Amino acid sequence: MKVDRVLLIAGGRSGEHEVSLSSAAGVLEALPYDADVAVIAKDGSWLLGPDALDAIDAGEAASGGHPFPPPVAWGDYDVAFPLLHGRWGEDGTIQGFFEMLGLPYVGAGVTASAVCMDKDLSKRVLQQAGLPVVPWEVVRKGEPAFVGLEPPFFVKPANAGSSVGIARVERYAELQKALEEAFRYDEKVVVEQAVSEARELEVALLGNVRAEASVVGEIRYDAEFYDYETKYTAGAAELVIPAALDPGTQETVQEMAVRAYRLLGVRGMARVDFFMSGEGELYLNELNTIPGFTPFSMYPRLWQASGLTYPELLSRLVELALE
CATH class of the missing domain: 3.30.470.20 (ATP-grasp fold, B domain)
Structure with a gap:
């Protein structure tokens, strides 16, 4: 099928916002198709056109000018290329929107992403x-934290990437602080045995x-x-x-x-x-x-x-x- 135009989507509300914009800058320069860019600002609003390109150049977008869904002529694009790392982009959220639009998109589907x-x-x-996976346990926000693993272990938000919110715990006295940090990013935390x-x-x-x-x-x-x-x-x-x-x-x-x-x-x-x-x-x-x-x-x-x-x-x- 002939490809006339691709829509790159970057930024996002997760802690990987800046990484996403860096990824988009690389893809935009090398993509062998005509492309437009939409950027999701940290506040969840959207930037389009020159404003989106300016955000990529700046490496950050605190706020945008359009609510969701933005005024994009989705039917003008053959493929969407999401470069949204972390929550609300890599977890099936935006993929579900593409499915509703009937718009082909790069990457995994809703269930696999989630x-x-x-x-x-x-x-x-x-x-x-x-x-084979490393032994792990789960702690949920608001519940007692009973961890049966022996230190050292890692405490990680269950739904985050780029090592955001992760801490290595060498002794039990450090566990509570590590959990508090991880709970800033998710209500479910994985405690994983160090290898x-x-x-x-x-x-x-x-x-x-x-x-x-x-x-x-x-x-x-x-x-x-x-x-x-x-x-x-x-x-x-x-x-x-x-x-x-x-x-x-x-x-x-x-x-x-x-x-x-x-x-x-x-x-x-x-x-x-x-x-x-x-x-x-x-x-x-x-x-x-x-x-x-x-x-x-x-x-x-x-x-x-x-x-x-x-x-x-x-x-x-x-x-x-x-x-």
Whole structure:
């Protein structure tokens, strides 16, 4: 099908607003189709046209000029390309709106987006299917916090990304403060056992019913964990592509990622993250259905190392949306 125009949607109300605008800047520059941009400001209102482009240049939009739904001629677009990381963008919310419009869109559908976004629900599905996940417990806001795991462990909002609201807890005395921080972002919190001497591995998937896996990459850093500052500070982390793995381990990571992708019904794309312990045990951490998309982000870099350029990757994603 011929593609005349694509609508990029970026920004959003989540704690990943700035990351989303950075992703949109990269996509807009390399997308091999005519495109317009709509930006959702931090207050939930929308910016269109030159105002949206100005917001991308500024890297932030505190407020906008249009309520939802904005005055967009949705029928003028062949595909919507959401680059909304985190809540209200990666959780099925905007995908449901596209479904109501009958507008093809890049990425996972409503159910897959919602389940992958929820760290608790996705772990339950993966564990039930026999895929290895790190032991975890759930604490809900307003309920007593009984955690049976032994420190160290991580406290995470169940529905957030980019390491927003996450804390590493070394002793029980630190738990309450970590929970208070996580509850700023969600009413459900995941407490997850830390993996000893963990290596962090990532693989990119592309496709609908049949997904292809990229080479496996590794993230290395000196921080206590891969927190927001480490992720988005230049030079704070090293992306090793491909990861130094034996062929059998790389193949296992790729096979597990594809299995999880199919199990959860993901379409279009995902970055699948793993932990590998010092003993070589693999744990599937999470699937990110709208990964970071600057030219220097792990997802496009993994595909570049696998033989697919950034513009070719974007073109393929639009094709998958139409498919």
